[in-house]
Amino acid sequence: xxxxxxxxxxxxxxxxxxxxxxxxxxxxxxxxxxxxxxxxxxxxxxxxxxxxxxxxxxxxxxxxxxxxxxxxxxxxxxxxxxxxxxxxxxxxxxxxxxxxxxxxxxxxxxxxxxxxxxxxxxxxxxxxxxxxxxxxxxxxxxxxxxxxxxxxxxxxxxxxxxxxxxxxxxxxxxxxxxxxxxxxxxxxxxxxxxxxxxxxxxxxxxxxxxxxxxxxxxxxxxxxxxxxxxxxxxxxxxxxxxxxxxxxxxxxxxxxxxxxxxxxxxxxxxxxxxxxxxxxxxxxxxxxxxxxxxxxxxxxxxxxxxxxxxxxxxxxxxxxxxxxxxxxxxxxxxxxxxxxxxxxxxxxxxxxxxxxxxxxxxxxxxxxxxxxxxxxxxxxxxxxxxxxxxxxxxxxxxxxxxxxxxxxxxxxxxxxxxxxxxxxxxxxxxxxxxxxxxxxxxxxxxxxxxxxxxxxxxxxxxxxxxxxxxxxxxxxxxxxxxxxxxxxxxxxxxxxxxxxxxxxxxxxxxxxxxxxxxxxxxxxxxxxxxxxxxxxxxxxxxxxxxxxxxxxxxxxxxxxxxxxxxxxxxxxxxxxxxxxxxxxxxxxxxxxxxxxxxxxxxxxxxxxxxxxxxxxxxxxxxxxxxxxxxxxxxxxxxxxxxxxxxxxxxxxxxxxxxxxxxxxxxxxxxxxxxxxxxxxxxxxxxxxxxxxxxxxxxxxxxxxxxxxxxxxxxxxxxxxxxxxxxxxxxxxxxxxxxxxxxxxxxxxxxxxxxxxxxxxxxxxxxxxxxxxxxxxxxxxxxxxxxxxxxxxxxxxxxxxxxxxxxxxxxxxxxxxxxxxxxxxxxxxxxxxxxxxxxxxxx
Amino acid sequence: xxxxxxxxxxxxxxxxxxxxxxxxxxxxxxxxxxxxxxxxxxxxxxxxxxxxxxxxxxxxxxxxxxxxxxxxxxxxxxxxxxxxxxxxxxxxxxxxxxxxxxxxxxxxxxxx
Numbered sequence: 001x002x003x004x005x006x007x008x009x010x011x012x013x014x015x016x017x018x019x020x021x022x023x024x025x026x027x028x029x030x031x032x033x034x035x036x037x038x039x040x041x042x043x044x045x046x047x048x049x050x051x052x053x054x055x056x057x058x059x060x061x062x063x064x065x066x067x068x069x070x071x072x073x074x075x076x077x078x079x080x081x082x083x084x085x086x087x088x089x090x091x092x093x094x095x096x097x098x099x100x101x102x103x104x105x106x107x108x109x110x111x112x113x114x115x116x117x118x119x120x121x122x123x124x125x126x127x128x129x130x131x132x133x134x135x136x137x138x139x140x141x142x143x144x145x146x147x148x149x150x151x152x153x154x155x156x157x158x159x160x161x162x163x164x165x166x167x168x169x170x171x172x173x174x175x176x177x178x179x180x181x182x183x184x185x186x187x188x189x190x191x192x193x194x195x196x197x198x199x200x201x202x203x204x205x206x207x208x209x210x211x212x213x214x215x216x217x218x219x220x221x222x223x224x225x226x227x228x229x230x231x232x233x234x235x236x237x238x239x240x241x242x243x244x245x246x247x248x249x250x251x252x253x254x255x256x257x258x259x260x261x262x263x264x265x266x267x268x269x270x271x272x273x274x275x276x277x278x279x280x281x282x283x284x285x286x287x288x289x290x291x292x293x294x295x296x297x298x299x300x301x302x303x304x305x306x307x308x309x310x311x312x313x314x315x316x317x318x319x320x321x322x323x324x325x326x327x328x329x330x331x332x333x334x335x336x337x338x339x340x341x342x343x344x345x346x347x348x349x350x351x352x353x354x355x356x357x358x359x360x361x362x363x364x365x366x367x368x369x370x371x372x373x374x375x376x377x378x379x380x381x382x383x384x385x386x387x388x389x390x391x392x393x394x395x396x397x398x399x400x401x402x403x404x405x406x407x408x409x410x411x412x413x414x415x416x417x418x419x420x421x422x423x424x425x426x427x428x429x430x431x432x433x434x435x436x437x438x439x440x441x442x443x444x445x446x447x448x449x450x451x452x453x454x455x456x457x458x459x460x461x462x463x464x465x466x467x468x469x470x471x472x473x474x475x476x477x478x479x480x481x482x483x484x485x486x487x488x489x490x491x492x493x494x495x496x497x498x499x500x501x502x503x504x505x506x507x508x509x510x511x512x513x514x515x516x517x518x519x520x521x522x523x524x525x526x527x528x529x530x531x532x533x534x535x536x537x538x539x540x541x542x543x544x545x546x547x548x549x550x551x552x553x554x555x556x557x558x559x560x561x562x563x564x565x566x567x568x569x570x571x572x573x574x575x576x577x578x579x580x581x582x583x584x585x586x587x588x589x590x591x592x593x594x595x596x597x598x599x600x601x602x603x604x605x606x607x608x609x610x611x612x613x614x615x616x617x618x619x620x621x622x623x624x625x626x627x628x629x630x631x632x633x634x635x636x637x638x639x640x641x642x643x644x645x646x647x648x649x650x651x652x653x654x655x656x657x658x659x660x661x662x663x664x665x666x667x668x669x670x671x672x673x674x675x676x677x678x679x680x681x682x683x684x685x686x687x688x689x690x691x692x693x694x695x696x697x698x699x700x701x702x703x704x705x706x707x708x709x710x711x712x713x714x715x716x717x718x719x720x721x722x723x724x725x726x727x728x729x730x731x732x733x734x735x736x737x738x739x740x741x742x743x744x745x746x747x748x749x750x751x752x753x754x755x756x757x758x759x760x761x762x763x764x765x766x767x768x769x770x771x772x773x774x775x776x777x778x779x780x781x782x783x784x785x786x787x788x789x790x791x792x793x794x795x796x797x798x799x800x801x802x803x804x805x806x807x808x809x810x811x812x813x814x815x816x817x818x819x820x821x822x823x824x825x826x827x828x829x830x831x832x833x834x835x836x837x838x839x840x841x842x
Numbered sequence: 843x844x845x846x847x848x849x850x851x852x853x854x855x856x857x858x859x860x861x862x863x864x865x866x867x868x869x870x871x872x873x874x875x876x877x878x879x880x881x882x883x884x885x886x887x888x889x890x891x892x893x894x895x896x897x898x899x900x901x902x903x904x905x906x907x908x909x910x911x912x913x914x915x916x917x918x919x920x921x922x923x924x925x926x927x928x929x930x931x932x933x934x935x936x937x938x939x940x941x942x943x944x945x946x947x948x949x950x951x952x953x954x
Contacts (some may be wrong), residue, residue, distance in 0.1 A: 529853045531898070571874035575852075575899050 010048060011107045017041050022074070022242055029264055031235035039070040042078055042109065047142050049103045053096040058085030060143035062151075064114075066204075068137035071234070074241040075110070075248075079134055082115040085147055090115055118147070118155050124163045129170045132159065136211050160212060168212055168299045175205050175296060183565060186285040187429040189421065190256075193233055193240070194249040198285030200237060202292040203230045209295040221291040222363065229284035232265035236281065239264045251281070253423065275421055282419035282430055290403065294359070297327070322349050328358035337368040340376055343406070344384035351388040351397035357404075365404045373409045381410045382502030389470035395440035398474075402432060410502070411474070413494040416481025428564035431480050438473045438562035442554060450570070452577045456557055459550045459580075462809060468508045469551045471499065472515035473558060492517045507635040510604075514548060515555055522556040522579065526572070530579045539579070540586035545632035549587060553580040587629075588777075588805065588816050589769030595701075596626050607636050612643065622646050625701025627803060633696065634708075638668075642706050645670035649704070654736050656729040658718075664693060665718065667709040667729075671736065673699055678801045679791035680742055681707060684735045686785035687745040688728060689715050695787065695806035707804075714784075759812045761842035765831040773802050773818035774826040776835070780842045782813040790838055794819060797834050799826065843938040843951060844912045848903045849877065850923040850931040855901045861918035862903075866911060868954070871904040879932070900931065906938055908951050 018041065025034040043063075050061050065079040066072060082097050084090035093115075101113045114131070124132055135156055140148040160167070179197045182188065186198035194200045206221065239259055240248055251259070253274070260277035263269050265284075321335040321342070329349060335342040343365065349355065357365070388397050401407040408415045417431035429437060446457045463469065475498060479490025495516050499509045525539040543549045556576060561568040596605075605623065612619055622643050623631075631639070645655035649672065657668040669681060678697055685692055694710040718725050734740035759781040766775040778790055787806060794801060794817065803818035819826055819834075826834070850858055855872070862870065876897035907915060916933055924930055943953035 527853060527856070529851060569874055571876065571899060 007103060007106055010045060010103075014041065014045055014107055014109075018074075025238055025242065029235060029239075029262065029269065031238035031265070032231055034238045035071045035073055035234060038072040038074060039067065042067065042072055043141060045104065045107060045109065046078075046080065049107075050100045050142055053082075053093065053100050054143050056089070056093050056096065058089040058144055058147060059083065059093055060145065060148040060151075061141040062148060063137075063139040063141055065134040065137055068134070068139040070139070073234075073237055073247075075246050076241075077110045077112050077247075078104070080104075080111060080113045081138070082113065083121075083143075083147060083151060084115060084117050085144070086117055086119075090117060118151050121151060122155050122159055124159065124166060126166070126170070129167065129174075132163075132167060133171065133208060135159075136208055164212055164214065168209065171205060171208060171212075172296050172299070175202070175292070183428065185429060185433065186282060186289050187433045189423065189427065190250055190252050191281075191285075192249045193237055193251055193281075196285070198282075198289035198292075199249075200230070200233050203233065203288050206288065206292045206295055209292075209299055213295070213299060221294065221359070222287065225287040226291050229287045232280065232284045233288075235265035275423075278421045279419040282421075286403070286419075294356070297356070322346060324353075324355055325358065327356060328361075329353075329355040330358040330361045337364045338371045338375075340372050341380060343372060344381060347397050347401055347406070348384060348387050348391070350400055351391035351394050354393035354396050357400055362400075362404055365406065369405055369409065372406075376409065378501050379503035382504055385410060385502060386467050386471075386504070389439065389474065390466060392443050394443055394470070395436040398436050398439065402436075411498050413475070413478050413481075413498050416478060416494070420481055422480065426563055426567060429562070431477050434562050435474060435477060438476075438558040439470060441558040441561045442469070442473070445554075445557075450573075452570075452573050455577055456554060458809070460554060462807075463550060463554075464547050465508055465511060465551075467504075468511035468515065469555060471495075471504065471508065471512040472519070472551075472555060475499075475512070476516045476519045476555070476559065488517055488520060491519075506607075511548065511551065515551055518542070518552060519555055519559060522552050522576070523560065525583075526575050526579055530575055530582065536579070536582040536586050540583040543583065544587070544628060546584060546587050548632065549580065549583055585769075589766065589775055596623050596628055596631060602631070604631050604636060608639055608643075611636055611640050615643075615647075618647065619643055621702065622700060622704065626698050626706070629696075630698045630706065642668060642670055646704055646706075654733045656733050658725055658729055660718075663712075664710045665690075665713055667711065667732065669705070669707045669709075669732065669736070671705055673703045673705045673800075674736075675800075676792070676795040677705060677736060678707065678804060679788060679795045680735050681709065681732060682791050683742045683746060683785075683788040684732050685709060685711060686788045687742070687749045688717065688731070689749065689784065691782075691784055692787050692806060693808045695804060697801055697804035699802060761839060763835045763839055765826075765835055767825055767828070767831070770818060770825075772825070773820050774831055776817045776819055776831075778813070778815045778817070778838065778842075780813050782808050782811055786813055786842075787815065789841055790815065790817075793838050793841070794834065797821075797830065797837070799830075799834065843906055843941060843954065844909055845936045845938050846903070846905045846907060846912065846915055846919075847934045847936070848919050848923070848931065849875070849900050849933075850903065850919070851925070851929065852899055852901045854923040854925075857922040858903070858919050861922045862905070862915060865914045865918050867905055867907060867915060869905070873902040873904070875900050875902045879929075898929065906941060906954060908954065 021037045060083040062081040067078050104111045182196045256274040260274040261271045321332045323332050420431040475495035478494040479487035482490040528535045648655050654671045659666045690711040692711045697707045699705050735742050761780040764777045799819045799821050805816040807814045941953040
C-alpha cells in the first residue's frame with residue numbers, strides 16, 4: 001500500500017469527523033463533549049499513524065499535556081511523547097518516529113512530538129520545566145504498556161518526591177509572571193480566556209498543584225464550583241476556536257455578543273445580553289482564580305513570612321475566639337457560624353489583619369448564610385461595616401464577604417453591580433472590583449511616594465468623618481446596575497435606603513449621599529479651566545464646606561485611580577490638587593458672602609424644623625445671617641442645642657455647653673456679641689491648660705455669636721475630676737462677663753516650657769476675597785495660648801472678629817480671621833500694623 | 843501631507859476634537875503636556891505654603907493630514923480653542939515626506 005492513499009483517506013476521515021464534532025457542538029453547545037470527542041478522534045489517528053512503529057520493542061506512545069488530559073480544543077497543539085526503553089531503542093526507532101510524526105503533520109495536526117527515555121524523564125531541566133509538568137498528565141496510547149507503567153508509577157512519583165518544591169516554585173513563578181502581564185486581575189473587558197487570571201491556564205495550575213501537593217488539599221478548593229467553571233470556560237473556548245477558525249482565545253466584544261445570544265456555557269439555553277453573559281464568565285473566573293491563589297499561597301516558598309505572621313497573631317491576647325493557622329483565620333469552638341455578631345467580628349479581623357478565610361470557614365459560611373440573614377441585626381451590621389471600611393485591609397475583607405455572598409446580604413443593592421461589565425475603553429475592571437479597588441486606593445495612599453499623593457495623604461489625616469467617604473465609595477456606582485444613562489442619581493436613590501437600614505448616623509449618611517451624588521463634580525470641573533476664578537468659584541460654591549471638599553477630592557482620586565492602573569496620569573493628578581487648592585482658598589475667603597436665609601429651601605433647615613416643631617419663627621431668627629458654613633460644619637443635633645442655648649439668652653446672658661467625644665472636647669458658647677469675646681474664651685482655655693485644636697466663631701444677623709472650640713485636655717483635668725467640668729464652664733462664663741479677671745487666671749497658670757520654633761510664622765492679609773471683611777490668615781507653630789495671643793491683639797487694635805476658622809495640622813496652627821474695624825474692612829495701615837504686632841510676638 | 847501640532851487649553855479639547863471630526867479628520871494623537879509660553883505660571887498659597895505653577899497643563903494634538911484639509915483644520919481649531927486670552931495656545935504646521943501603515947505597507951496619503 002502506498003503512503004499517499006492511506007494518508008488521504010485518514011485525512012478525509014479526520015476532516016469528516018472533525019466536522020461532525022463541530023456540528024454536534026453547534027447543536028448542544030457542550031464544550032467538554034467536543035474536546036473529549038476530538039481527543040478520541042486524534043487518538044485513533046495517532047494509533048493508525050504509529051502502527052508501523054509499534055512492531056519495534058520497548059516503545060510506548062504517550063499523550064502529554066492537554067492531550068493527555070483529554071482536553072483537546074479544536075485548534076490546540078497535540079503533545080505526543082515516544083517513550084523509548086533506552087538509548088539504543090531510541091536510535092533504532094528514529095526513522096520510524098520521524099515517519100509517524102510526518103504523517104500526522106501531513107494530516108494537518110499541530111503535533112509537538114518528543115522522544116525520551118525514562119531516565120531522561122527522570123531529570124528536572126530548569127530550562128524546560130514545562131516538560132516535567134506535561135508529564136503530570138501523561139496518558140498511555142499504544143506500545144509497551146509495562147514501560148509506560150514504570151514511568152507513571154515509579155519515575156514520575158519519584159521525580160515529584162525529589163523535586164516537588166522546585167517544580168512548585170517554578171509553577172508559582174510562571175503563574176505570577178503571567179498574572180503580572182495581565183495586570184493581576186480577572187476583570188478584563190476582552191479577556192484572553194486561556195491566559196488571564198482565572199482562565200483555563202489557572203484551572204490547569206490548580207489541578208497540577210493538587211497533584212503535586214504533599215498533603216491532601218482537595219478540601220481547600222470547592223471542587224464542584226471549579227468543575228462548573230472549567231465546563232463554562234471549555235464551552236466558551238471551543239466556541240471561540242470554531243468562530244475564529246484558529247487557536248484564538250480572546251473573548252472580543254463581538255464574540256461576547258454572539259456567545260451571549262447562543263447562551264454558551266449557560267444551562268438554560270436562552271439567549272441573553274452580553275453583560276449578563278460576562279457576569280457568568282466573571283463568576284466562574286473568580287472561583288478558578290480563588291482556588292489557584294489559595295493553593296499557590298499554600299505551596300509557594302513564602303512560608304517563613306506566613307509563619308511569622310502566625311506567631312504574631314497567636315501571641316496577641318486572643319479573647320476573640322478566632323484562631324489563625326497558616327495565615328488562614330477560622331472560628332474556635334466558642335463562636336458560631338449562625339451567629340451574625342460572630343461572623344461580623346470574623347470579617348472585622350480579616351479587615352484589620354489581611355488574613356484569609358480558611359476553606360472550612362468559607363464553606364460553612366456559605367451554608368449558614370440564609371440563617372444568618374434571617375436574624376441580621378442591621379444596626380450591628382452597620383457598625384461592623386463601618387469598622388471594616390476604615391480598617392487597612394478593607395478591600396480584602398470586602399472581597400471575601402462578596403465571595404461568600406455576605407456583602408450582598410448586608411447591602412442587597414450591591415447585587416446590581418456584581419461582576420457588572422462597563423463597556424468602554426477606559427474601564428479595566430467590573431464595577432464591583434472597581435469599587436473595592438477604589439477603597440483600597442485610599443487605604444494605600446499613605447504608602448505612595450510621589451509629591452501630590454503625599455499632599456492627598458495629608459488631607460486624609462485631617463478628615464473629621466472618614467466613614468462617610470468609605471460608605472460613599474462603597475455605594476458610588478450602585479446606579480450603574482440600573483442601566484440608565486446617568487448613574488449618580490440612581491446611586492443616591494439606592495444608597496439612601498441601604499444606609500438607613502444599616503442605621504448609619506444622619507450626619508455620616510448625609511455626607512455620604514452628598515459625595516455619591518457629586519462624585520463626578522470635581523472631574524467635570526477639572527475638564528474646564530482649573531485656573532479660571534469663575535470655574536473655581538462655581539465649583540467651590542457647589543461643595544460649600546472644606547470638609548466636603550477634602551472628602552470629594554480624596555474620593556475623586558480613589559475613583560479615577562480605580563478605573564485602570566494608568567487612568568490617573570501625573571498630569572491629571574496635579575490638576576486635581578491645583579483645583580483643590582484653588583477651591584479651598586475660595587471657600588475660606590468668600591465665606592461671609594454666603595449666608596443662610598432661613599426661609600429658603602434647604603434640606604437641613606427642613607430637618608431642623610421637624611426636630612423643633614413648635615418654634616419655627618424663633619429658629620428662623622436664630623439661623624438668619626449665619627454663614628452657610630455653619631450648617632455644614634454642625635450636625636442637626638448640635639444646631640438644636642445651640643438654638644436652645646440662644647433661647648436662654650433672655651435670662652442667662654452667656655450660655656456655655658461642654659461635651660466630650662472620644663478624642664476632643666467641644667465647648668460651645670452662645671451669647672450676644674461683645675468686645676474681646678473670642679480672646680477671653682481662648683485666654684480662659686489657655687489658663688486651664690487646654691490645647692485648642694479647632695475653633696469656629698459665627699455671628700447671625702441679630703448679633704448672636706455661636707462659638708465652638710474643640711480642644712485637647714492635656715492634663716486630663718476634666719476627665720479625672722468630673723466636678724471640674726462645671727467649674728470650667730463657670731470660669732469661661734465669668735471671664736466673658738467680667739466677673740473674673742483673665743490676667744489673674746493666666747498669672748496663676750504655671751509657665752509653659754518654651755517651644756522650639758519649627759514652623760516659620762507667616763501672616764497674610766487679604767482685602768480682596770471678602771466683600772465685607774479683611775481676611776487674616778495666620779500660620780504659626782502651634783503652642784498653648786497661641787489663639788489667645790492673636791485674638792487679644794486683634795481686640796486691642798479695636799478690630800472685630802466677624803468669623804474665625806481655627807485649625808491645626810500636626811505642629812502647625814492655621815487660623816483664618818474675618819476682621820472689621822468700625823464695620824468696615826481694615827485700612828492698609830491698620831492691617832499692616834496688626835500683622836507686624838502679631839508677628840513680633842509669634 | 844502636513845503634520846499639524848496644536849497646543850491648546852485642556853478645557854477646549856472636546857470642542858476642538860468634535861470640530862475636527864466634523865471636517866473629516868479621521869485620527870489624532872492627544873497628549874497631556876505641561877508648558878508655558880508668554881502665559882507664565884502663577885503662585886497659589888495654601889495653608890501658608892506656596893505652590894508655584896510654572897508649567898501649566900495643556901493638551902497637544904498631533905495630526906498628519908492631506909494638504910487640502912489643513913486650512914479647514916486650522917480654522918476649526920482656532921474657532922473652538924480661542925478665548926482671546928493669553929494662554930490659548932499655538933498651531934504648528936510641518937511638511938511630511940511619507941507615511942507607512944505598518945499593518946500592510948500602504949504608503950503616502952493612503953496610509954493616513
